[in-house]
Amino acid sequence: MDDGPFAGPSDLGRSPAGRPWESCGALLESCEKAQEIWQGDVWKRQKFPLASVRKPPKLSPADLEKFNPQKGEQVELRELATEQSPSAWTTATVKKIQGAAPADEESKSGNFYFVSCAKAAAGEPNVIVEKDKLRPPSAGISLASMTIEQATFDIMPELHDWMNTADASGCFSHIEARDRPTCSGECSQQAGWGGASGGAPGSGVGLDVALVGAGQSAQVLAATVVQLARAGLGAATQGTSASQLGVDLELAEVGWARGDGQVGEEGGWIPKDENGGRKITKEGQRELDTVAVQAQKAGCPGSAAEAGVSRAVPGPIQVRVLPNGGAGDGRLVEVPEAPTAGAALAAALCGHLPWAERGEEPFFVSERAVVFAPNRGNLDSAAMHAALQEEERLFVVPRHRQFVHPAGEPGRSVQLQVSGADGAPVVLTTLSSSPRVFHVSNLLEGEHMDRLMADARPKFKRSTVGEAPEAAKGIHVGGELFDKAAKTSTRTSENAWAMTGDAAMTMKRRSLEMLGIQTETGGYDERLADGLQVVRYLQGQAYHDHLDHMQDFDPLWNYNAWRPPDVNGSNRIATVFLYMTDTPLGGQTVFPLAQRVLTEGSRRMLTDNASRSGDELARAMEAALGGSGWEVSMARRCFEKLAVFPRRGDAIVFYSQHADGRVDQQSLHGGCPVLEGEKWAANLWVWNAPRKGTVAASNNELHLTFTLARGAGLAALVRWVPADGQQGNQVGKLQPGGPGVAVKTFESHRFDVFKASEDKDGEGDALRRLGTVVASTRRGRVQTWVVSDGGVELQGGSAEATVPAKPEL
Numbered sequence: 002m003d004d005g006p007f008a009g010p011s012d013l014g015r016s017p018a019g020r021p022w023e024s025c026g027a028l029l030e031s032c033e034k035a036q037e038i039w040q041g042d043v044w045k046r047q048k049f050p051l052a053s054v055r056k057p058p059k060l061s062p063a064d065l066e067k068f069n070p071q072k073g074e075q076v077e078l079r080e081l082a083t084e085q086s087p088s089a090w091t092t093a094t095v096k097k098i099q100g101a102a103p104a105d106e107e108s109k110s111g112n113f114y115f116v117s118c119a120k121a122a123a124g125e126p127n128v129i130v131e132k133d134k135l136r137p138p139s140a141g142i143s144l145a146s147m148t149i150e151q152a153t154f155d156i157m158p159e160l161h162d163w164m165n166t167a168d169a170s171g172c173f174s175h176i177e178a179r180d181r182p183t184c185s186g187e188c189s190q191q192a193g194w195g196g197a198s199g200g201a202p203g204s205g206v207g208l209d210v211a212l213v214g215a216g217q218s219a220q221v222l223a224a225t226v227v228q229l230a231r232a233g234l235g236a237a238t239q240g241t242s243a244s245q246l247g248v249d250l251e252l253a254e255v256g257w258a259r260g261d262g263q264v265g266e267e268g269g270w271i272p273k274d275e276n277g278g279r280k281i282t283k284e285g286q287r288e289l290d291t292v293a294v295q296a297q298k299a300g301c302p303g304s305a306a307e308a309g310v311s312r313a314v315p316g317p318i319q320v321r322v323l324p325n326g327g328a329g330d331g332r333l334v335e336v337p338e339a340p341t342a343g344a345a346l347a348a349a350l351c352g353h354l355p356w357a358e359r360g361e362e363p364f365f366v367s368e369r370a371v372v373f374a375p376n377r378g379n380l381d382s383a384a385m386h387a388a389l390q391e392e393e394r395l396f397v398v399p400r401h402r403q404f405v406h407p408a409g410e411p412g413r414s415v416q417l418q419v420s421g422a423d424g425a426p427v428v429l430t431t432l433s434s435s436p437r438v439f440h441v442s443n444l445l446e447g448e449h450m451d452r453l454m455a456d457a458r459p460k461f462k463r464s465t466v467g468e469a470p471e472a473a474k475g476i477h478v479g480g481e482l483f484d485k486a487a488k489t490s491t492r493t494s495e496n497a498w499a500m501t502g503d504a505a506m507t508m509k510r511r512s513l514e515m516l517g518i519q520t521e522t523g524g525y526d527e528r529l530a531d532g533l534q535v536v537r538y539l540q541g542q543a544y545h546d547h548l549d550h551m552q553d554f555d556p557l558w559n560y561n562a563w564r565p566p567d568v569n570g571s572n573r574i575a576t577v578f579l580y581m582t583d584t585p586l587g588g589q590t591v592f593p594l595a596q597r598v599l600t601e602g603s604r605r606m607l608t609d610n611a612s613r614s615g616d617e618l619a620r621a622m623e624a625a626l627g628g629s630g631w632e633v634s635m636a637r638r639c640f641e642k643l644a645v646f647p648r649r650g651d652a653i654v655f656y657s658q659h660a661d662g663r664v665d666q667q668s669l670h671g672g673c674p675v676l677e678g679e680k681w682a683a684n685l686w687v688w689n690a691p692r693k694g695t696v697a698a699s700n701n702e703l704h705l706t707f708t709l710a711r712g713a714g715l716a717a718l719v720r721w722v723p724a725d726g727q728q729g730n731q732v733g734k735l736q737p738g739g740p741g742v743a744v745k746t747f748e749s750h751r752f753d754v755f756k757a758s759e760d761k762d763g764e765g766d767a768l769r770r771l772g773t774v775v776a777s778t779r780r781g782r783v784q785t786w787v788v789s790d791g792g793v794e795l796q797g798g799s800a801e802a803t804v805p806a807k808p809e810l
């Protein structure tokens with residue numbers, strides 16, 4: 002097998018969240034694919050997509066010293082190598098900590114940690130380990146989301162021997178540590194480094210490297226090679242220009258050097274700095290400043306170098322900081338050069354924004370969808386230097402919110418740092434800014450689509466909805482227009498769920514990555530999306546205009562978690578919709594409330610392949626739909642409004658929420674009637690937090706009981722009040738001497754208590770509101786509220802907890 006450049010020690014994730022990350026060495030076959038090599042080639046070598054290879058976290062001994070896992074915390078557990086597989090790291094939870102040696106309490110070294118692995122079946126025994134087998138959970142950074150360049154540098158003959166010394170090794174690892182993750186690999190001893198790989202034409206020996214994670218890394222490396230020449234050759238090269246040495250370079254700034262540059266020191270090129278390291282002198286700097294450039298690159302398409310991004314290295318980098326979802330240029334802010342991380346970095350970047358726009362503990366997402374967050378181990382300036390381009394836009398996302406892609410003008414495209422179909426980057430093109438609709442290319446491979454379609458074919462069922470609760474009649478809920486008489490009359494397609502399997506998992510993972518979705522662990526989280534739904538529309542079938550987010554009608558779940566940021570609950574934030582067939586006529590996804598703007602960039606998606614005359618269209622509609630029904634009027638609108646035409650491999654993504662979490666009523670959309678052929682698609686509804694049903698009830702459940710005060714002599718009604726002014730539900734009636742009303746509910750739900758006459762059912766204007774209770778766990782998970790003529794009071798609490806009743810009008 003032909004070895005490509007070595008991407009350094011890596012972690013390989015073979016399977017969904019919670020499964021082990023196996024330690025491997027990744028060889029790049031190309032910029033799109035990795036091969037793994039195991040230590041010493043003991044285990045089988047295999048090929049994997051870059052998306053499943055990540056850089057392991059960099060933990061210094063000090064980091065590990067500080068690491069003090071607590072009960073209930075998530076950690077990673079080291080699994081030892083076996084004959085079949087190399088060592089690995091698995092997600093686990095600390096269940097119990099037992100100190101074996103109390104004297105050692107300080108260092109925690111005597112503690113035993115009882116941990117249970119995420120992948121373990123229920124009831125499987127805990128593993129008991131010492132701290133050295135644990136490390137903090139880490140999302141690592143997928144190689145797929147990093148810039149990868151391949152570069153070849155000419156190496157001057159004088160340096161050939163030096164390249165194989167420990168000194169050179171030290172230099173390279175220093176670069177790696179400093180510009181993390183820049184050029185990985187262990188210098189020349191490893192495949193991909195040093196002269197072994199052939200060499201550039203005319204020069205004899207070349208240095209082939211994989212530059213992972215840094216747009217500027219090619220320049221860093223070129224600069225370093227010159228420095229190495231200085232340091233390694235010292236006096237021998239004094240007075241020689243860099244071009245004479247065989248390295249041409251245009252960099253203006255090189256600030257440091259390290260290594261056994263004793264000769265260089267003697268030659269006055271490299272004095273020691275205060276820390277015992279070595280710094281290049283002004284004289285050396287000037288020399289470097291004047292040399293010409295030419296790092297020969299065999300660059301991958303779309304690499305930062307090709308895109309013309311180049312900057313002085315390791316100089317400052319400026320980014321444009323904007324609030325989540327914001328438009329415009331934002332403020333230019335310098336990413337600190339010093340190793341700044343966490344809260345300090347956040348403050349440096351977004352301190353200028355008003356509180357509401359940054360909130361507490363914000364995280365950052367770049368325009369190209371790279372998430373920088375504490376739980377990903379990359380909220381530090383080195384990681385930002387490595388991943389961001391000069392003046393790239395960086396969005397500040399408050400904790401508890403999700404990143405929302407900035408819209409910009411229709412037709413504007415952004416190439417994300419997300420590796421999509423066959424390794425090509427996923428590209429977003431704005432189609433509309435309100436609602437926020439984007440076209441997506443390169444989302445999923447043809448083979449994956451074929452697999453999804455083949456698996457779905459035997460499973461198709463007419464698309465149905467669950468029982469419509471009484472309260473939800475006539476309103477749109479979760480993409481379904483509830484209508485008791487004909488529950489599914491507004492959605493005539495067929496669908497089948499694809500929960501697992503390579504194709505579904507790839508689509509789900511990529512969709513979350515493309516959206517820059519942040520999770521509790523920083524890694525992939527199943528709970529942030531519904532299953533993937535494969536949908537088929539035959540000729541004449543359609544899906545009436547609707548909203549995909551859940552309306553706030555459910556007393557058992559808070560779909561409006563955007564209000565107080567600390568509230569449990571969630572809703573659908575975005576829909577990813579992938580077309581898997583070319584549909585000859587009809588089948589568009591229409592957004593009737595959006596503005597249709599045709600631009601160079603958006604024309605292809607928004608216009609038909611072969612436009613037909615009005616008469617032809619009318620005939621096709623008549624043939625497919627007959628003369629009447631909602632489908633007919635919809636089909637007409639579909640050729641006038643913003644509507645995306647289904648083309649195999651294209652996808653769209655649109656948001657059901659604004660950047661601040663409010664639902665977006667403009668996101669109304671529908672699946673236009675198919676007029677000719679069939680339309681196959683895959684649909685993923687993405688949530689802003691774990692979706693309803695996936696969060697343990699105990700996490701956010703509240704038990705409220707309403708009772709009448711003793712001798713109150715009145716009857717009362719308890720009514721749940723949905724947000725957004727919708728009609729509420731009566732949840733119970735309190736009668737003197739009767740039982741109380743018990744409700745299981747969730748944070749921030751509101752209940753009005755009304756005085757009712759005993760004989761009436763309680764409807765009508767004559768009711769007097771006695772008080773309103775807003776559910777909040779701050780007052781405990783189990784609460785009893787006592788109702789009297791004077792109001793509603795928490796038993797054993799204070800009346801302050803209720804909103805005083807206003808006189809009813």
Ligand SMILES: O=C(O)CCC(=O)C(=O)O
Pocket residue numbers: 480536544549576578588589590591670671672673682684
């Ligand atoms: O079929 C379409 O184009 C849209 C489908 C849709 O809106 C949905 O499945 O939620």
Ligand SMILES: [Fe+2]
Pocket residue numbers: 480547548549576670
């Ligand atoms: Fe929808």
